[in-house]
Amino acid sequence: MSRRLRILGPVLLALLVVVPSAAARAETPLEGRVVVLDPGHNGGNWTHPGAIAHEVWAGTHYKPCDTFGARTANDYREAAHNWDVALRLRELLRAQGARVVMTRSSNRGVGPCITERTAIGNRVRADAVLSIHADGAPDDDLRGFHVIVPARVSGQSARMVSRSNALGTAIRDALRDHGPTPVSNYQGTDGIVARADLGGLNLSTVPKVFSEIGNMASRHDAPIIESPAGRQQEAEALAIGLVRFLTGRRV
Numbered sequence: 001m002s003r004r005l006r007i008l009g010p011v012l013l014a015l016l017v018v019v020p021s022a023a024a025r026a027e028t029p030l031e032g033r034v035v036v037l038d039p040g041h042n043g044g045n046w047t048h049p050g051a052i053a054h055e056v057w058a059g060t061h062y063k064p065c066d067t068f069g070a071r072t073a074n075d076y077r078e079a080a081h082n083w084d085v086a087l088r089l090r091e092l093l094r095a096q097g098a099r100v101v102m103t104r105s106s107n108r109g110v111g112p113c114i115t116e117r118t119a120i121g122n123r124v125r126a127d128a129v130l131s132i133h134a135d136g137a138p139d140d141d142l143r144g145f146h147v148i149v150p151a152r153v154s155g156q157s158a159r160m161v162s163r164s165n166a167l168g169t170a171i172r173d174a175l176r177d178h179g180p181t182p183v184s185n186y187q188g189t190d191g192i193v194a195r196a197d198l199g200g201l202n203l204s205t206v207p208k209v210f211s212e213i214g215n216m217a218s219r220h221d222a223p224i225i226e227s228p229a230g231r232q233q234e235a236e237a238l239a240i241g242l243v244r245f246l247t248g249r250r251v
């Protein structure tokens with residue numbers, strides 16, 4: 001090996017390691033991005049009603065720390081759905097290079113409160129936070145997905161609201177084009193609704209939306225929510241929406 005090569009060799013090697021190729025960047029478009037996934041509720045909430053009912057400040061008013069979540073006629077619980085979809089989505093996002101932070105570590109615990117869930121996204125300065133839910137509307141004919149974006153409340157920044165609206169649009173488009181359920185026939189306009197009553201949005205300083213994949217009380221939506229294939233399709237659609245928001249690229 002020539003003297004020049006001996007010197008340049010390690011430098012070239014370091015460059016190869018440090019600077020990812022265009023192909024590698026295309027495969028991991030979320031490199032360096034932080035995504036917080038917030039699987040709504042928790043599997044143990046039912047067993048600790050007192051702790052769950054404890055009121056916390058939600059930015060505009062006091063409300064319970066958390067809630068039990070919805071369930072299907074077969075008693076499939078929303079908390080289980082939310083956790084399963086979060087695991088599937090985490091895998092998809094990690095494969096694309098993202099750092100993924102979860103707001104709970106299993107489906108066997110209680111809480112955390114909506115305030116702590118939101119603080120997690122704020123603390124890590126997430127590039128995007130997605131709160132994963134399924135709805136519990138009373139009428140069987142009500143069905144389909146909707147995305148909840150923040151309304152501008154006192155103390156909330158215009159930038160957070162506008163970035164969240166962009167995130168909400170990307171998630172809505174992806175669910176509409178790739179998701180397992182149709183656009184909601186009962187909530188919001190074209191699958192998007194702005195709300196001022198959710199601490200998870202009011203207290204967030206980073207872009208954040210809620211995804212409600214369908215109505216667990218609907219005979220049309222429940223089988224989709226209960227099926228692993230339906231939840232995988234949901235996770236894949238949500239990943240497409242997040243990549244689109246974080247990279248500006250249509251995938």
Ligand SMILES: [Zn+2]
Nearest residue numbers: 040069133134
């Ligand atoms: Zn929920």
